[in-house]
Amino acid sequence: MPPAVEFVEVSRRFGSVQALSGVSLTVDEGEFFGLLGPNGAGKTTLISIAAGLTRADAGTARIKGHDVVRDYRAARRALGVVPQELVFDPFFSVRETLRIQSGYFGIRDNDAWIDEILHHLDLAGKADANMRSLSGGMKRRVLVGQALVHKPPVIVLDEPTAGVDVELRQSLWAFVRKLNQDGHTIILTTHYLEEAEALCGRIAMLKAGRVVALDTKQNLLSRYPGITVRLVADRVPAAWRSRVLRDEGGAHFVGLERYEDLEALLAALRDEGVTIRELALLEADLEDVFLKIMGGDLRQTTAEAA
């Protein structure tokens, strides 16, 4: 069986910017796959190439074995894309929007499935409302519905929760999880690392158009073991200053390799007479992994993006 999505040496340049350079990755059927990276890393370009919205300069992309350029009809039938921008057609109601989208895929009499989509996205009460009258969160849900009208085996969500409130985010993820359990392959791009950590089985990290990490979530987390101490104190003992990962909101974040190191840190604090006001131990999470892979200079960008 061909993989759900396959990129082989995909490159794309926009003017002087090399958006993608030789990206190769494979997403297997049934995966919940995360595509992470800072702004401008090439995530949306890669997805656009898979969807046929952008052409690659070199390399190929295949959906369920169908080349996205040569065999675009079969490729697009197998793919549902939730775009990043909150777009809609102001001429139509929610139900008309979903019926029309079904029609573009050559599907008639789709009302049973449309009703199911409306129900799962909590839009049943808004079926006959004009798109213009919906809140941003509801428009986002309609976009998810539009991506699902043709029951695509592969679903791509491009930053679907940007600007979406917590409640909707939870219900959206519950629905997407269910789709994944029902056998759909899910590819998710997000800036919210905790979201990727909670949902994705395997993760690719993109940086400046290249894949810099591609592994299961567990392997990525265990690749960077260690504990971070969040310390609020006047200063950090001189011998430990090189171990400070970052200073943030009046707290020092100190990296430890083992729990045993904690004794030494506490001893140093006591010897220098530093008063501890707060101290907490933090396990490594995807954000630490992400920052280590991307390099410290990217912390600013990701913080802004989040």
Added chain:
Amino acid sequence: MTRVMGAGWLTLFYKELLRFWKVAFQTIAAPVLTALLYLLIFSHVLEDRVTVFGGQVRYTAFLIPGLVMMSVLQNAFANSSSSLIQSKITGNLIFMLLPPLSPLDLYAAYVLGAMVRGLVVGAGVFAVTVMFVPSLLALPHPFWALAFAFLGSGILGTLGLIAGIWADKFDQLAGFQNFIIVPLTFLSGVFYSIHSLPPFWQALSHWNPFFYMIDGFRFGFFGQSDVPPAASLALVAGCAAALSALALALLARGWKLRY
């Protein structure tokens, strides 16, 4: 759930019809009123001053088919071009780009939608203006008139598609409309027979493809024209084929649509 392979374009065609039908007051009633105003003013001012076809046809009768065809052409252009630019600017063009619609599917849906809008408005203009000259209802060559109306609306629908693909902003499209489409229609003999023009302007009019559409359309009503209708038809059909080939090539390349 029934899946009909390759039937996606029918939905896009239907959506294009629904789009203008939902705002019919603006897209159908308004251009009919405009054409009626042209008729009232021009026929009042020029009826006794202008002689056409050697005096065999009243000026008002001559003007009506010109206004009908002008409305067909302008509205066909307006439909495909405004639909595309709106979708591009609001971003919902992505809904048409993600499904498995081929270049031919997109072309057929947009151009046929534009043709229907043009022909509906043309029929409306004819229904309202024919009251002033009821004898026009007995047109001697209806199939010639229909052939030119179909081809003309197809050409302008295709031009609208090309302009809509090309334009990135509303004002670029307005420029295309105001500086190309409107002058070409006004200078095509809607309001006069080119035989009344000085030789230089007569010669220039022969380079305007819109002239042949209107002249051929009028032949259907009067059995008379400035150019033999078969020659006009051949030229107009040639234009339609060339523009369609261009539009299909642009769609196939994804020019300005798929980056």
